[in-house]
Amino acid sequence: MKLQRTFFLFLLFALALAACAPADLGDPVVSQNGIEIYAPWARAAGLNPGGGMHGGDGAVSAAFMLIKNANPETDMLLSAASDAAESVQIHQTSMSNGVMSMAEVYGVEIPASGQAELKPGGYHIMLIGLKQELKDGETITLRLYFQNAGEVVLQAPVKNP
Numbered sequence: 001m002k003l004q005r006t007f008f009l010f011l012l013f014a015l016a017l018a019a020c021a022p023a024d025l026g027d028p029v030v031s032q033n034g035i036e037i038y039a040p041w042a043r044a045a046g047l048n049p050g051g052g053m054h055g056g057d058g059a060v061s062a063a064f065m066l067i068k069n070a071n072p073e074t075d076m077l078l079s080a081a082s083d084a085a086e087s088v089q090i091h092q093t094s095m096s097n098g099v100m101s102m103a104e105v106y107g108v109e110i111p112a113s114g115q116a117e118l119k120p121g122g123y124h125i126m127l128i129g130l131k132q133e134l135k136d137g138e139t140i141t142l143r144l145y146f147q148n149a150g151e152v153v154l155q156a157p158v159k160n161p
């Protein structure tokens with residue numbers, strides 16, 4: 001009995017450690033005006049005019065990253081742009097009555113001394129009307145516009161997750 005309890009406690013401790021271990025984000029790809037961008041990537045996508053979730057908008061893809069704000073004030077990611085797509089929007093994916101949908105949002109809040117994650121199933125940068133196929137191993141340029149930090153330009157590798 002005693003042994004089992006000890007093992008259980010050990011297991012809890014190991015789980016707590018795993019939960020606290022920081023993800024291996026590496027160094028920020030860009031650090032500007034207190035905004036740091038970590039691990040950006042864009043989803044590989046082919047050209048399929050007329051198809052995809054945005055119908056007549058042609059081929060789409062999305063970009064993801066972790067944004068940290070070292071400033072003592074909250075910042076807001078307001079918009080984005082890229083040469084890789086006709087238009088770029090900031091979207092949030094949500095689940096309602098078992099149906100997954102996404103919609104454009106006003107922006108993504110980056111808390112003071114905090115962070116916001118853009119990830120599949122959550123906030124993402126929607127690339128609408130791809131100008132060329134996005135192939136694994138390529139890189140696209142993203143321009144992010146923050147309320148306080150201003151324009152932040154970064155390169156995001158294309159990945160096929």
Ligand SMILES: [Cu+2]
Binds near residue numbers: 091092102124126
């Ligand atoms: Cu979207």
